[in-house]
Amino acid sequence: MAGISFSEVRHTYRPPRGKPVLALESVSLDVQDREFVALLGPSGCGKSTLLYLLGGFIPVESGAITVGGKPVNGPGRERGIVFQNFALFPWKTVRQNILYGLEKQGMAKVEREKRTQDLVELVHLKGFEDSYPSQLSGGMKQRVAIARTLAVEPEILLMDEPFGALDAQTRALMHEELLAIMRRAPKTVVFVTHDVREAVYLADRVAVMSARPGRIKEIVDTKLKSNARGEELLQTREFNDRVDHLWKLVRDEAIRAQGAHE
Amino acid sequence: MAGMMEPARRESLLTALRVGSGILFFGAWQLTAMSHVFSEFLLPSVPVVAERLWHDLVSGDLVSGIVLTLIRTFIGFALAAVGGIILGVSIARVPLVRWFFDPLVSAGLPMPKVAFLPIFMLWFGVFDTSKILMVAFSSIFPVIVEAWAGTQNIDKYMTWSAMSLGVNRHRFLWEIALPAALPQVFTGLQVALPIALIVDIVCEMQMGGEGMGGSIMTDMRFADSPGVFAYIVAIAIVGMVLVKAMEITRRRLLLWHQETQTA
Amino acid sequence: MSRTLTLETAARRGSLIPLSTRLARALIRGLPLILVAAGWQIAPSVGLISPEALPPLSAVATAWWGLLMDGSLASNGVSSLWEVTAGLGLSIVVGIGAGVLMAWYAPVDAIVSPLMKSLYPMPKSALIPVMILWFGLGAGSKIASIFAGCLLPVVLSSYNGARGVDQSLVWSAMGLGASRRRVLWEVVIPGALPEIMAGIRNALAISFILMVAAEFLVGQNGLGYLISFLGDGGVYDAMFAGVLTVAAFGFFADRVYLLLMQRMLRWRE
Incomplete structure (x- = not known):
């Protein structure tokens, strides 16, 4: 079971020089096993911080985060993460990047080669196994990053604006690929984004966060009844109503965030 | 990023360590000197060196x-x-100059220029002219290379904008290119100044003629170890001040540059 | 995609261009060097410059051959090479270790980095007299000068490189199950490598300056000693030959290192 629970999480960001900033203020949220939840909010609202806390990369100072009932204490293999900047090891080829986590697991050589090959095919990168990340396009890099994370079979996928650096067409393709992969092997997903349409399209539920200090402002159910996919779905009334609703929520926060800065 | 102490x-602990590092350095020096692991000659104690510095300062x-x-x-x-x-900008903008100097600069840049010191002594003697020219010869290469690269790599959109706004060729150099x-030119100067100081000290050590390099060498020849250490401290401070001064000048000069904004 | 890339790089490197064209281009590119050499030969020969001040290139070449034959180039070259290798090698090992540890452990950083940053601009040549005081007039003081002078550039570049490694790379490795120690070896050091290697290139240049300067001052052997000995004795054609040898030595050391660097950092494209 890989349900996630945030309760009363508070976090203060302390820059090396300068005043501490309250980044998150009492965030509570429950994510069910195999649920796809998007965290949506204006930039600087602390949504990525929340994800890093869940990842165990920064320590929880106040409140509690549990995964499957156990408190988070440091990074763990059951929580795989995909970053916006891909975070591929630039000195490793596509194959070596995907192999890295499998080597850490101590998987036998034959088996991990086989698994790597499967993943390369899953993300449509056959023929690029021996390329370095610097030789790939943005969309290809992100596919490698996803394959690398999927390789160790995490129960939970943490995605930090994974498609934010891609152009619109590539992003749409990546959405379809991600959904296809999720259908094949469902996982619990926490997906950080500031793109409203992306959130509605991908997620079962969208948690809208307020401007700094971040709180959960509203949780919107985005499991759509329509069976339509792709372009068709984007045309449906149901989809657009949800987008409109979320857009208004986010816009208010973005305006507030800007007011606070000026 | 290490342990999980309360942030x-x-x-505040780290700040204390940072402030204490200077004290720690001189403290460790003094303790080692007092332990007599090394003789007074090999490592004079901090007060002895400080006194010598003061003495030389007063005199x-x-x-x-x-x-x-x-x-x-x-x-x-x-x-x-x-x-x-001048040379860097000309290389970037005049093909004939580039043709002539490109191989000379790429051959000269990685060469150890100090090796030419005996030639400078032969040509210009052992007095100021020779030292100054040696300093100039040793430190000119980074300036050429950075000025060249800086002028060559000007953003083409900026060039196009300037041209469409009606700048002429002559003005372009002064108003846009430089x-x-x-x-980048300043980066070259920042690389060149420490080289200039290093080479000048080598010249003074080799040719004599006073200056800090000459004096430290004299003290060494007389096995006057407090004197050598006093000059090392003085030279280190001079180096520190020069580098800091360059950094401050850079910040003032490049107020418009993004590096100044993020700092 | 990768195929078009290799084609482009091949074209840029000129392997698709006919040999004769490439030769002609190399000739045009190298012509200024040939002109300088010709000027060097002709000016003293026709009396434009006194041959005392600038022996003609041919005389320098003859003198060089003499130095090669009587073994003085080899014996002094070997001791110079040994000093640079030992001093620089030691500073690389110690410097990378210290720099990476500083970047990785905050308390070490807090104590050491302010010291490093204030000592870094120290004019390295001033270290030579202290090293002579400590280690006497043998190879020891020269190696120690080179070590001390090269240490800080390597430390600082490793430190900056290690600190500059993208946080998300470290987190990715940890998320994939790497321990902190493994992350240090497998992510931080490779990630810092471009900057470390640039720092070592810097140190290589410094090591040559210090080698030559120390050999000028501590006269017993080494190419620097050979040059200043010949200069003091008034054997100028041989002195010029010595200077050119050291200059070429430094030049080729840098070129070889550059090739190594490009090879090791191929992944950067």
């Missing part, structure tokens, strides 16, 4: 040494700066 306490020897060294360094550096910028290349 605020951790921060005026130290000041005249610093002034002599700085004058030679600065004149040589100024020649390198002016010559390097300001745009300035950050």
Whole structure:
């Protein structure tokens, strides 16, 4: 079971020089096993911080985060993460990047080669196994990053604006690929984004966060009844109503965030 | 990023360590000297060296040494700066100049220029001219290379904008190319100044003629170890001040540059 | 995609261009060097410059051959090479270790980095007299000068490189199950490598300056000693030959290192 629970999480960001900033203020949220939840909010609202806390990369100072009932204490293999900047090891080829986590697991050589090959095919990168990340396009890099994370079979996928650096067409393709992969092997997903349409399209539920200090402002159910996919779905009334609703929520926060800065 | 100490306490502890590092350095020096693991000759104690510094300062020897060294360094550096910028910009903008100097510069840049010191002694003697020219010759290469690269790599959209706004060729150099290349030119100067100081000190050590390099060598020949250590401290401080001064100048000069904004 | 890339790089490197064209281009590119060499030969020969001040290139070449034959180039070259290798090698090992540890452990950083940053601009040549005081007039003081002078550039570049490694790379490795120690070896050091290697290139240049300067001052052997000995004795054609040898030595050391660097950092494209 890989349900996630945030309760009363508070976090203060302390820059090396300068005043501490309250980044998150009492965030509570429950994510069910195999649920796809998007965290949506204006930039600087602390949504990525929340994800890093869940990842165990920064320590929880106040409140509690549990995964499957156990408190988070440091990074763990059951929580795989995909970053916006891909975070591929630039000195490793596509194959070596995907192999890295499998080597850490101590998987036998034959088996991990086989698994790597499967993943390369899953993300449509056959023929690029021996390329370095610097030789790939943005969309290809992100596919490698996803394959690398999927390789160790995490129960939970943490995605930090994974498609934010891609152009619109590539992003749409990546959405379809991600959904296809999720259908094949469902996982619990926490997906950080500031793109409203992306959130509605991908997620079962969208948690809208307020401007700094971040709180959960509203949780919107985005499991759509329509069976339509792709372009068709984007045309449906149901989809657009949800987008409109979320857009208004986010816009208010973005305006507030800007007011606070000026 | 290490342990999980409470962040605020951790921060203040680190600040204390940072402030304490200087004290720690001189403390460790003094303790080692007092332990007599090394003789008084090999490692004079901190008070002995401090006293010697004070003595040389009061007698005026130290000041005249610093002034002599700085004058030679600065004149040589100024020649390198002016010559390097002119040459670098010409290489970037005039194909014939580029054709002639490209191989010479790429051969000269990685060469150890100090090796030419005996030639400079042969041509210009052992006095100021020879030291200054040696300093200029050693420190000109980084200036040329950075001025060249800086002028060559000007953003083409900026060039196009300037041209469509009606700038003429002559004005372009002064109003667009040089300001745009300035950050990189300054980087070249920042590399060149420490080289100038290093080479001037080598020249003084080898050719004599006072200055800090000459004096430290004299003290060494007389096995006057407090004197050697006093000059090392003085030279280190001079180096520190020069580098800091360059950094401050850079910040003032490049107020418009993004590096100044993020700092 | 990768195929078009290799084609482009091949074209840029000129392997698709006919040999004769490439030769002609190399000749045009190298012509200024040939002109300088010709000037060097002709000016003293026709009396434009006194041959005392600038022996003609041919005389320098003959003198060089003499130095090669009587073994003085080899014996002094070997001791110079040994000093640079030992001093620089030691500073690389110690410097990378210290720099990476500083970047990785905050308390070490807090104590050491302010010291490093204030000592860094120290004019390295001033270290030579202290090293002579400590280690005497043998190879020891020269190696120690080179070590001390090269240490800080390597430390600082490793430190900056290690600190500059993208946080998300470290987190990715940890998320994939790497321990902190493994992350240090497998992510931080490779990630810092471009900057470390640039720092070592810097140190290589410094090591040559210090080698030559120390050999000028501590006269017994080494190419620097050979040059200043010949200069003091008034054997100028041989002195010029010595200077050119050291200059070429430094030049080729840098070129070889550059090739190594490009090879090791191929992944950067």
